[in-house]
């Protein structure tokens with residue numbers, strides 16, 4: 001990390017100052033673990049989701065999207081196992097009354113050398129006791145035993161108290177894909193192997209040590225389930241590991257900042273599981289997961305719903321419940337990785353420091369900023385702005401010196417600044433400045449459109 005300028009404090013401050021991300025409900029003193037995306041941030045996040053969808057749905061020969069309801073029949077969560085076993089091991093500090101995850105305490109203390117996923121609650125308590133791990137908030141050593149709380153947010157439906165019925169805000173999007181397996185297969189006339197993808201909100205009542213948008217109680221997931229025949233699952237699992245990694249590398253991530261982390265402890269139904277970890281400002285952490293979930297999910301839903309979820313192979317009439325290779329990534333957690341990776345402080349020849357976000361142009365909020373050199377060139381600049389807005393997300397700035405305006409765009413990662421000057425009135429050309437190299441070239445309107453089309457593709 002020594003060579004990277006990024007810290008969490010700098011990112012949070014930049015995001016707030018530049019309209020990327022604000023603290024949730026800020027004027028009421030905030031609301032823990034919630035964040036609101038601002039005008040620049042919402043564009044970046046939408047671009048991340050678009051790039052993911054393009055790669056895993058639009059460009060795939062056999063993957064289809066759904067947008068399932070957040071509120072699902074409660075039986076779904078019984079079938080998935082969430083009502084009984086979706087919990088974290090938590091301990092309260094009796095002195096300062098803060099609540100902590102025992103597994104996180106061990107992970108932080110051992111600097112990742114010990115994997116708490118393989119430990120029982122008793123083993124974790126013993127480790128914390130033996131190593132005298134203090135409360136990270138107040139420094140005391142006075143813990144309750146580990147207790148487990150379900151992470152799902154509960155709510156109720158119905159208009160009268162009598163008819164109240166407990167339902168849950170979904171803690172993951174995956175179940176919306178599983179319950180629609182046959183609907184999608186039939187209507188898309190899909191043949192196994194095929195995929196179902198979804199991007200949407202999920203909710204978990206998690207406690208976090210406050211790593212910005214890394215872990216929040218409301219977040220967006222981008223999930224892709226690949227349904228395949230048993231026997232082909234291992235090859236597809238490896239294929240999805242590679243696809244997930246290539247997606248990140250193509251977004252501009254340094255390979256040195258990414259690594260696979262295979263799970264030692266697998267869920268009883270899983271055949272294989274791994275994460276891709278990213279070197280965040282606070283250290284290596286899970287960015288996404290890839291799991292070989294066998295036929296567990298569809299079998300459970302078949303059992304609990306009483307409806308057959310068997311696939312019939314049209315070639316030979318063979319009937320079977322497909323295996324699932326799940327690839328799941330949080331849009332907000334990826335956003336934090338994208339922000340961390342893009343952040344740079346560059347020392348210029350004149351001694352000044354330039355803050356610049358090196359986003360892939362496809363991810364940048366604005367592909368270009370139109371800047372009239374002087375205010376009286378504004379009508380000409382706006383003429384081009386109107387034309388460009390129909391094709392790309394672009395912004396406009398006429399306030400302050402051109403140098404200051406360049407800096408503002410660098411800070412939000414706009415890849416190209418297009419300056420309209422007096423020569424534009426003569427020959428129609430404009431200056432196009434590259435954010436990363438700061439080099440400039442003169443291009444006509446048509447050339448700029450072709451240039452941006454090429455550079456901003458993903």
Ligand code: ATP
Pocket residue numbers: 172204206213214215216217218219221286287288289328329330331332333334
């Ligand atoms: P973790 O171990 O970090 O809690 P997990 O293994 O529970 O994550 P999954 O249930 O596999 O995560 O969820 C898939 C992905 O969803 C994660 O890799 C992460 O990118 C994202 N994600 C999960 N929980 C959160 C959260 N509370 N806030 C933001 N993103 C999350």
